[in-house]
Amino acid sequence: MSTKAETLGTAPTEPRRIIGKRLEKKDALAKAQGRLPYAADFSASDMLYAKVVRSPYAVAAIAEINTESAKTVPGVRAVLTAKDIPHNSIVSRFGQSTDLGRQFEGTYRVLAEDQVRYYGEPVVLIAADSPEIAEKAAELIDVEYEPMPGVFTVQDAMKQGAPGVGGEKSNVVSHFEVRRGNVEEAFASADVIVENTYTVPMADHAYLEPESGMAWMDENGVLVIRVATQVIEHCYDIADILALSHSQVRVAGTWVGGGFGGKEDMTVEPYIAVLAWATKRPVKLTFTRQDSLIGHGKRHPFTMTYKTGVKRTGELVAVKAELIADAGAYVTLTPWVLLYATANACGPYEVPHVEISATAVLTNNCPSSAYRGFGAVQPNVAYESQMDELARQLGMGPVEFRRKNLIQQGSQLPHGHHYDRPVLADTVGSQVWEAIQARPLPSPRGDLRFGRGIAYSMTSYGRLMFLRDTSRCWIRLERDGTAVVRCGVPDIGGGQVSSLRFIVCEELGLGVDQVEVYNADSVLTPLAGTTTATRQLYMSGNATLAAAHELKRRLSEKAKSHLGPDIDRFAFEDGYIISQTDNRRVALSEIINECYHDGVEMYYEAQFNAPVVDIPTSAELNTPLFADYTFGAQAVDVAVDTKTGKVDVMRVVNGLDVGTVINRLNCEGQMEGGTVQNLGYALTEEVTAPDGIMTSTTFGEYLIPTTLDVPDIETIVIESGTGVGPYGAKGVGEPSCNGIAPAILNAIQDAVGIRVTSLPASPERVLSALQAL
Amino acid sequence: MTEKETPITLIVNGRTHRVFVSPSALLLNVLRDQLNVMGPKYGCGIGECGACSVLIDGELSLSCLTLAVSVMGHVITTVEAVVEDPVGKIVADKFLSHAAVQCGFCTPGMLVAATSLLQSERSPSEEDIRQHLRGNLCRCTGYAALVRSVQDAAESLDGEPDHEMRAGN
Numbered sequence A: 001m002s003t004k005a006e007t008l009g010t011a012p013t014e015p016r017r018i019i020g021k022r023l024e025k026k027d028a029l030a031k032a033q034g035r036l037p038y039a040a041d042f043s044a045s046d047m048l049y050a051k052v053v054r055s056p057y058a059v060a061a062i063a064e065i066n067t068e069s070a071k072t073v074p075g076v077r078a079v080l081t082a083k084d085i086p087h088n089s090i091v092s093r094f095g096q097s098t099d100l101g102r103q104f105e106g107t108y109r110v111l112a113e114d115q116v117r118y119y120g121e122p123v124v125l126i127a128a129d130s131p132e133i134a135e136k137a138a139e140l141i142d143v144e145y146e147p148m149p150g151v152f153t154v155q156d157a158m159k160q161g162a163p164g165v166g167g168e169k170s171n172v173v174s175h176f177e178v179r180r181g182n183v184e185e186a187f188a189s190a191d192v193i194v195e196n197t198y199t200v201p202m203a204d205h206a207y208l209e210p211e212s213g214m215a216w217m218d219e220n221g222v223l224v225i226r227v228a229t230q231v232i233e234h235c236y237d238i239a240d241i242l243a244l245s246h247s248q249v250r251v252a253g254t255w256v257g258g259g260f261g262g263k264e265d266m267t268v269e270p271y272i273a274v275l276a277w278a279t280k281r282p283v284k285l286t287f288t289r290q291d292s293l294i295g296h297g298k299r300h301p302f303t304m305t306y307k308t309g310v311k312r313t314g315e316l317v318a319v320k321a322e323l324i325a326d327a328g329a330y331v332t333l334t335p336w337v338l339l340y341a342t343a344n345a346c347g348p349y350e351v352p353h354v355e356i357s358a359t360a361v362l363t364n365n366c367p368s369s370a371y372r373g374f375g376a377v378q379p380n381v382a383y384e385s386q387m388d389e390l391a392r393q394l395g396m397g398p399v400e401f402r403r404k405n406l407i408q409q410g411s412q413l414p415h416g417h418h419y420d421r422p423v424l425a426d427t428v429g430s431q432v433w434e435a436i437q438a439r440p441l442p443s444p445r446g447d448l449r450f451g452r453g454i455a456y457s458m459t460s461y462g463r464l465m466f467l468r469d470t471s472r473c474w475i476r477l478e479r480d481g482t483a484v485v486r487c488g489v490p491d492i493g494g495g496q497v498s499s500l501r502f503i504v505c506e507e508l509g510l511g512v513d514q515v516e517v518y519n520a521d522s523v524l525t526p527l528a529g530t531t532t533a534t535r536q537l538y539m540s541g542n543a544t545l546a547a548a549h550e551l552k553r554r555l556s557e558k559a560k561s562h563l564g565p566d567i568d569r570f571a572f573e574d575g576y577i578i579s580q581t582d583n584r585r586v587a588l589s590e591i592i593n594e595c596y597h598d599g600v601e602m603y604y605e606a607q608f609n610a611p612v613v614d615i616p617t618s619a620e621l622n623t624p625l626f627a628d629y630t631f632g633a634q635a636v637d638v639a640v641d642t643k644t645g646k647v648d649v650m651r652v653v654n655g656l657d658v659g660t661v662i663n664r665l666n667c668e669g670q671m672e673g674g675t676v677q678n679l680g681y682a683l684t685e686e687v688t689a690p691d692g693i694m695t696s697t698t699f700g701e702y703l704i705p706t707t708l709d710v711p712d713i714e715t716i717v718i719e720s721g722t723g724v725g726p727y728g729a730k731g732v733g734e735p736s737c738n739g740i741a742p743a744i745l746n747a748i749q750d751a752v753g754i755r756v757t758s759l760p761a762s763p764e765r766v767l768s769a770l771q772a773l
Numbered sequence B: 001m002t003e004k005e006t007p008i009t010l011i012v013n014g015r016t017h018r019v020f021v022s023p024s025a026l027l028l029n030v031l032r033d034q035l036n037v038m039g040p041k042y043g044c045g046i047g048e049c050g051a052c053s054v055l056i057d058g059e060l061s062l063s064c065l066t067l068a069v070s071v072m073g074h075v076i077t078t079v080e081a082v083v084e085d086p087v088g089k090i091v092a093d094k095f096l097s098h099a100a101v102q103c104g105f106c107t108p109g110m111l112v113a114a115t116s117l118l119q120s121e122r123s124p125s126e127e128d129i130r131q132h133l134r135g136n137l138c139r140c141t142g143y144a145a146l147v148r149s150v151q152d153a154a155e156s157l158d159g160e161p162d163h164e165m166r167a168g169n
């Protein structure tokens, strides 16, 4: 197993002590020793245990809910239905402060009211003295359901007269378009046209930590929720649900045992909040694995019909695509995911004529919502399969063909963004291809055929610019020369907290043990926004950098009396401020003490505001949406067993232009993890729910990769220094997983000459495609 | 009120505890809820993820599938003690230096599993490592760093005198 790192592009102008090194995360030790507390590890002496009673039907009217016998069980402290909750249904704007209009709103419902829309929808909440009592009470809940017809495919949901999932006439909840030039004329001029329909399944995050939290009313009547979440700002949603003021709800986030977008929507928060508010006792809820798989939003299944035209010489002339997303039973984050998918539909390519139509439709399936790659991953499967087919038909190499079509600095993206940052996609792609070619493919043996494939990816980091995103960070310097950082960032395992620590160390010349970071509290730490959209390093990293810079400025002013007036030449290193003019130095702690003595504030809270654009005013997109993108390429070698249809991924090379590496260990770790997560998406993972009844509710049925399914992974880290994050960093978290699935499909094609167009590329699918040859 | 609870003796990380448990109580829950030993994690409850891994008389076991009454008097070792063991310490070190710990939720179980391998097999092949860890799911790391850390730990152990598992004995 090998890891290769390369540095290209703008080299850092000054040598860095910490940034870019292979650094251990401070939290890793406590995690390895089993000492780090996760949400499920907390308890209180007078705590109650919550239980969510879910619907056994996918679609049914609720005629009556009888909770009387459950309430009589000794030790049962509360049994609640929708009518017990002050605002059971709220208009969810998904953490946005700006009003973006109906297209970006949805209903959030704590408990089902007169109808259930999907299998497992919460109907009743119970709080009891023990989990066993809560379980027993749940068995005594008597709900009279009247099953109703539902729709379980987007095709059925879009039919005339289909049952309205959300009570409206149409099940279409979101629609976007991109139009450029004239695709029909362009296709007439094309030499080769490839048309395919691709389907990608509903997929689960399958983080190892099931959702968990505890809520209680504190001594001041403030509702406190300690929970594993990617979004502490859900305190405002909870306040709305319980008709409390915003200042009366506090979310204290814990270290999160994996998120990947699945802990972006509220998970247990509303249930424990409502029960703690009703009982005035601490209430704890940890989902079982089954609850987790049934109870949280999934990656959207998409059906994507692509028509791509190209000149004999290799230039793309037109892309026409229709994307249809299954939103599931509630809107949740669907409009955002669909918008991402629309903007990403052509990938990193210059296409003169484009027509994209993207539609999201409610069905009676489990709601779809955020998942790593957020609407960028699905179209990537389609457009990179198309690119591979076109290259084959033109007889061109995959890298050569893509090189002819990649966007450049200054290109106009189809959705109307004049992208004026450097694009190193070709550099990344060429190196990735070269690295995989360094070892020859084995020759066929027995039933095994071997193949090689590559896919490129372009993934935004940072939220949509019209959301007016912000983050804050507060730093205080102590008299002994150490620092305390407060920042609301939830750490979901991606090193979010340690990145901030390393930035402060780099800037102030401190050792990694001299900085403590406090995070993820909606009241006690400055709000940093969500740990989603690969935004924390970019947003909170920049806020941290700004706060550190302001403190450095103050310290430098004070240090003038020791080091002379030339503050631009002051360096902060190893606990000293050093004049690079004459190497005079003064201890950092001495200057800090002088500042304290003179009343100079040794703390600062900085806010970073992302660049903003106006809200799109029509379904047809014609404005920039994202500040920047990470470009990547992923190549794989596969072995296909022609007898069983089983595909084995033997090697992966994952390359990204990460801008600038903050922590090399962490950066490579993200890339390896992303690779394997989407290897599962490509080959084995699929949420199954015949007629809406989910059957993949254990790890025995929802198959994520194990040590035995995982190949050798090589990472190629390219540093262009051109990102919008601190030190020119780009985002890595989501880009890491993009590209893997189509690379695998392209390698299968290379091995056995079949184009698999539906994920997962399971043995059955591959075998039936082989038999159809 | 449900099942009759009986007093049993559990030896956990070298300490003897007397606890009252029902016949169906699972070791994972007794460790976490009654003994406040939080290293073993609940990831699935049915033996499919390895997050609850512990050693019972030195054997890698899933505490979510083990009845507490069935291990009365046996030596139970959790991650908290495994990391005090010389081999466990090296494995933990290597987990850190290879960044095999991301969210960390799988880590305690993974560390127990990896240590138990190196206790019995001092020079495992990559295939041995993958086979031994196949029941421990990790969703963050892609396993690459984990396998590298165990290989590296094996190399550091190579040539050193045999470490006996002390914790719990």
Ligand code: FES
Pocket: B041, B042, B043, B044, B045, B046, B047, B048, B049, B050, B051, B052, B053, B062, B063, B064, B065
């Ligand atoms: S909790 Fe025991 S194997 Fe998953």
Ligand code: FES
Pocket: A208, A257, A258, A493, B100, B101, B102, B103, B104, B105, B106, B107, B137, B138, B139, B140, B141
């Ligand atoms: S580090 Fe998150 S599951 Fe392994």
